[in-house]
Amino acid sequence: MVQKAKILLVDDRPENLLALEAILSALDQTLVRASSGEEALKALLTDDFAVILLDVQMPGMDGFETAAHIKRRERTRDIPIIFLTAINHGPHHTFRGYAAGAVDYISKPFDPWVLRAKVSVFVELYMKNCMLKEQAELLRLQLAGAGGAREPAGVLAELSARLAAVEEQAEALSKQLDDDSADASAVATAAHLERKLTGLRRALDALEPGAGGPPGAHPS
Structure with missing residues (x-):
């Protein structure tokens, strides 16, 4: 982290x-x-x-x-x-x-306040991107070892909860950018982050039991 x-x-x-x-x-x-x-x-x-x-x-x-x-x-x-x-x-x-x-x-x-506000937006976007990369890497590692001691369903639930936290923060940041009439570049970066989150959420949903998930996720 x-x-x-x-x-x-x-x-x-x-x-x-x-x-x-x-x-x-x-x-x-x-x-x-x-x-x-x-x-x-x-x-x-x-x-x-x-x-x-x-x-x-x-x-x-x-x-x-x-x-x-x-x-x-x-x-x-x-x-x-x-x-x-x-x-x-x-x-x-x-x-x-x-x-x-x-x-x-x-x-x-x-204006010091304006400069600080502009920089803070890009810092927040950077932090959200780092969190997203960490969750994606965790997903990759957990799925690679899904045949180990932990049940795949438990791994997916943990990843889903972590991703939900990132999604909530990203949504709050996007609303803040809209309210503050932020730079178009910052808004575009936030939109790119949301697209990445959406893609990761879809990947997780596809692995849920009943949605063609990994072996062991379905009841026998």
């Missing part, structure tokens, strides 16, 4: 990183610093992150180039990126950010 999500903060200015840490500390997640694009890419080689806050204007590899590298890697391509910029940009500059794979583009100085 994942206890805390990791959030990657990328900025070449230490004072900006310190400010981001102060704003996001209330989320009680693990904040990881990177002072360059190269350092960010190195961190992404070994750790999984819920979201990346990426400064656009950095010496050497800027935010756009860093994002392009992140999106080219299979391991990291789905991590949400929020661009932070102090540049007085026009529509073309903003479009370049979205084209590079950003889910949001925030100009400095930004």
Whole structure:
């Protein structure tokens, strides 16, 4: 079970990183610093992150180039990126950010509450996805050993209860996104999570006694 999500903060200015840490500390997640694009890419080689806050204007590899590298890697391509910029940009500059794979583009100085709220949405989605992966892996392992000491019916009941808890939390999050008029990217991610949950629920239902379940699930 994942206890805390990791959030990657990328900025070449230490004072900006310190400010981001102060704003996001209330989320009680693990904040990881990177002072360059190269350092960010190195961190992404070994750790999984819920979201990346990426400064656009950095010496050497800027935010756009860093994002392009992140999106080219299979391991990291789905991590949400929020661009932070102090540049007085026009529509073309903003479009370049979205084209590079950003889910949001925030100009400095930004409202701390708004930034914290946006990041919290992606942290929640990340946690729900982690829970879903854990339940899917548990299902795979339990079904692989269904001929062991535990009865398949008991395994399925336990998995169904665990999945129900994830479904309830995902439904609450989706309602919150609808109420808050959240970013379209966050809503789309939540919808993708719900589709995964639906698929796993159908798989479990198909294994229930009377629905073509595994050997031993039916009375003889």
